[in-house]
Amino acid sequence: MVLRPALASVDDETLVKTMGNVHRIADRRMPIPGAAGWIATGLAAATALLDGQRPVFLLATLAFVFLAAWMAIYLTISAPINKQLSTAPNHPTGVTARELQTRWDSVIYARATLQTHALLSLCLALLTAH
Template structure:
């Protein structure tokens, strides 16, 4: 038994689960709701949602990556290290998608909400954001599965 790896894996599961739940909610509920809303509603409400999310969710997101790396590096069983490596790869790919696609859109919608404006390309911005939310949710699912391998291979 490796206590450090176990604690790191538990921290990683709980912190990744926050992001997983958020992304899954967005894929299942927010995405279809936004598709039927007016551009002004999307720009205002989702800009405000991203304002809070972008301020509050980096902590569990970064914590999940650090704890996953620690768990993968310190566990002494091969299946756990493989599960941890898969989880870490999924989290890093998620981060790349978020930084490259989602974050710039979030920033534009936050600015629109703050200035009470509606970007002319609001629908296109939301469609681009929507185009990666299922991939993000899937990557979080893979990460959680890899983390569970660490916990369950005891």
Template sequence: MEALLQTLAVVATMANAVVYGTDVFSALVQRPAMAHVDDVVLTSAMGQTHRFGDRRMPIPGVFGLVATVATVAVAAVDGKAVPAVAAGIAAVSLVVWLALYNKVSAPVNKELTGAALECRTAPEARALQRTWDSVINARVALQALALGGMCVALATG
């Protein structure tokens, strides 16, 4: 059971680290860079970025969430309270992240992607980007909490 717990925790940590790293990059590099471009470039660059990101990022996201929840279950069944609670905190953080993404980020992504694919500038490109930017720090914090929880689960499992 211990090997299964450790394997699941490693998979969860690695998959969630992909999303965390992407969000950190967005907060530290992409956000300030996009503040210095015009609306045409903003629409095109972010639309294309979201076009590929929204297709590809669900893969590590799903693996991360499923492996995190499985870590909770295995740790609980094995009677390991600390890793179960730590992974549980991680799972809740990921669910909150997902809700925030779906409510705020995904609609912006869809609008900017649509505009980019139609080779037009989104009329509210700057406002859309501000909306997206408004939750990136919270997304980073939620992913950091999830990774921290999984690190505790790994260390104590």
């Protein structure tokens, strides 16, 4: 939402250095909170099931599925691009930085939508719980 339009006007070298560093740092820092959220969502679903709260179970399971879809997109599209961008200055691939960033950008709205739906499902589960 901010970086994409800002980086549209910079040269390729700046794009590679900037986004390579952003992805390198994010890929090191984000797995722990991401995994914690996914595990907590699974535990919420399991707890609701054991407690007999079917609507809460269904909503938490739905959130888990949204997060699983997010992870599938991340692992198959975003993470490989992150790796290419973070190593691009030292290991040219024949693919331009702009092509990589355009491909990464092509799934960001889907990823954001999936996370939003997961959060909304969990909020509804919380409101539904008794």
